[in-house]
Amino acid sequence: MSNHEQHETKERPVKRSGMSRRQFLSYTLGGAGAFMAAGMSLPMIRFAVDPILAKKAGGTWIKVVEESKLTTEPQEFKFQIHQIDGWYVSDPELTAWISKDDKGTPFALSPVCKHLGCTIGWNTEKNEEYVCPCHGAHYTKDGKNLVVAPKPLDEYDLKVEKGWIYLGPVKANTRV
């Protein structure tokens, strides 16, 4: 066996049994890099999600209709909201079906069908129910799901102030 072969034979077990210099450096530098990346990215993440958090913190009320215009028969009202979704600002038009219950309490329902999201209409089949034209979901006047849809219609937060109806965010139905 030559000197050169002997040298290789002796060195191989040493390399296999321990961490090489290259591995040590890559672990150390990799760890430091990840730590620095986390330090830089956490403030950036916070910067990016701040508006989203802010939106959830405060509710906006939109003045929609005079209470005196409401009856026990649901009516469709359209209104605009100023929406800030992250950094995207828009003014979409929303719809609410608003009516009074038998005690005279006003309530507002979302028109979005809880089956697959089509737009429902009131009494389109002359049956005093909300009906979805897409796959035939039916709901009572309170929004209770009768067929097809798995859940009741959502409800808007509603308040009355100085004779006006104000609507807030959509929430799960509280009436059924």
Ligand code: FES
């Ligand atoms: S989306 Fe309304 S019934 Fe399917």
